[in-house]
Amino acid sequence: MARTARGAIMAMDSAADLDERNRGADVAVTASYIGVLPARLAMEYAPRAVIGFDGGVGPEGVGIAGLWYYEALNVPAAAVDVMTIILGDGIDAYHNGRISFANRPARDCGVDIGMPAHEAAMLMLENDPATPGAYGVTNRTIVEDGPDGRKVIVTDSIVFGTDEDRRNVLVTAGHTGRSGARHIETVGPFGFICSDGGMGRNNSGIAGLPITNELGIAGATVDARTARLGDGMSTYRDGTISAANDLALACGVTVGMPAREAAHYLVNRKAV
Incomplete structure (x- = not known):
């Protein structure tokens, strides 16, 4: 969806679509929910940042639990409101998603609630989170x-x-x-x-x-x-x-x- 000297913003239908090409540089905008399971799949290839959908949050916050998985690794991550996107369509998530939740590293990059996903993705591509103890x-x-x-x-x-x-x-x-x-x-x-x-x-x-x-x-x-x-x-x-x-x-x-x-x-x- 975009590319700079730092990497690319890649729209993907699933977190399982990441591969070795995304390691350390790319922001993955996925049409997977941002729970722990998709987070494990994504982090197999250690992207720069990840956006998924919130899945209605769900019992015990399972739909967004990956945000804290990523935060523990200091990886910026955000969720878009599931009602703003077509599930399974990463390009739609990029163009139409609206941020509903963001972890601390994503907020460090300037991501805020209500922001369009494409703006959030660019902020995470162009900025680095803090590295506090x-x-x-x-x-x-x-x-x-x-x-x-x-x-x-x-x-x-x-x-x-x-x-x-x-x-x-x-x-x-x-x-x-x-x-x-x-x-x-x-x-x-x-x-x-x-x-x-x-x-x-x-x-x-x-x-x-x-x-x-x-x-x-x-x-x-x-x-x-x-x-x-x-x-x-x-x-x-x-x-x-x-x-x-x-x-x-x-x-x-x-x-x-x-x-x-x-x-x-x-x-x-x-x-x-």
């Missing part, structure tokens, strides 16, 4: 300003907290078990919202709540069924509070409350 992808975002210089900070894990967060409320996406509480204690935020991790046996996913309460840190958890583990913005946008310690309850946090509302109460809690 494991602790370099934090997705740290300020979502609310509170009193006395406090802020609500969203990040993907409590381990990404910094010294400045001793005055902030952290919204993260790891569990709040015993090890989670240890990391919360190390960071020492003004308040926190994490995940209950699915609760676990003996409610071990929220075992950190009484521990942090004793430390004077107000905190709560969201139901892991409502927000994606490892995705702090999902905790903030999608999460529903499943449990809270006494300090958080005292400042107005309640079970069933949206996480963003709970974060507002926590950041406005009076310092003691």
Whole structure:
């Protein structure tokens, strides 16, 4: 579909159509769903980047699960909305597909949701993703300003907290078990919202709540069924509070409350 000094954009009806000619240089725009199986087939030939369709996402996100397979390999990948394309027709996917999901390496290249597939493919051909270490992808975002210089900070894990967060409320996406509480204690935020991790046996996913309460840190958890583990913005946008310690309850946090509302109460809690 296009060629530059860096490689080509190749439209293909199936991820199984990649071959040795595509290795390391080409962007493959396929009319396969972008799950793990097609990702394995495509990565046999290590293309520069891949676009597939989202398959309606499906149970457990299987239709787009390959995005994270590719992300772990730092390969840009994106999905187009299946309703914008003709299945099995790679050229149609290239011309008419609209991006519905993109992984972090693809976003590094400039790919965004709603973008035409042909534009996304060119961005992935002409740009390289960043190569951050494991602790370099934090997705740290300020979502609310509170009193006395406090802020609500969203990040993907409590381990990404910094010294400045001793005055902030952290919204993260790891569990709040015993090890989670240890990391919360190390960071020492003004308040926190994490995940209950699915609760676990003996409610071990929220075992950190009484521990942090004793430390004077107000905190709560969201139901892991409502927000994606490892995705702090999902905790903030999608999460529903499943449990809270006494300090958080005292400042107005309640079970069933949206996480963003709970974060507002926590950041406005009076310092003691």
